[in-house]
Amino acid sequence: MRLVNEGHPAPRSRSLNAVLLAATIALGLASRRYGDQLPPFIAAYAGDALWATMVYWLASIALPRARTTTLAAIAYGISFTVELSQLYHAPWIDSIRATRLGALALGHGFLWSDLLCYAVGVAAASLIDVGLLSLAEAQRRRGNTKDTEH
Template identity: 50%
Template sequence: MPSARGRWAYAGITLLVMALGLASRVFGDRLPAFAAAHLGDALWAAMIYFGCRCLFLPRGARFAAGLSLLLSFGIEASQLYRSPWIDALRATTPGALVLGHGFLWIDLARYAAGIAAAYGLDPWRLCR
């Protein structure tokens, strides 16, 4: 797959997964309880994976998975930091979607599951 075509494909997949993640939050009351509780964070991490694939396509899927884990876990750990300026940022909708609100251990498992699923479903995983 040519690099430009691959980047466009990953950009599209990233947007699709982002839309699914937002929909899982908006329509969570219509989902089974387990899906409503876990799907949003897993899809968020999958979106990060596909975004990394788009940005760093030549580096490969393993690089994207590792970077996605690092970013996801780092953002979750950053929620342990409290300061008025970052709490004000987290109080906005974009800030809450990107930075979250409070550290939860279970979120690390959700992120790992989302990245593992994205890696497993990645249609061009074996391509460089």
């Protein structure tokens, strides 16, 4: 029996990835709000890693059939571009960055360490994604095996 979508990646669950997105945002905001209660290393870098993780989940919702490597490249590319944009200062973009939402989305100043944090965040999201895809595939196979046994 031929598997559904054989040769093509199975689509990700948009609803599951939306839950992961919401959880990532909550963790990122909590890491900023309660940073003084976290170990200094975590407080300094978790928010940036989680920001890139959030971008990965957004990409996975927009492109549920994309390969994990494609999503990782998109997420890191966007993160890298946003970080580079922090080298540009003009009144219009600095006024956006001066708002809470603008600061969360665009950041304030370029830091090389953020690029490493983004790589860690994208790698973590990719590993979680691969694990979830493997679980979904195993469940599909069990379902297909049960269907062919009758």
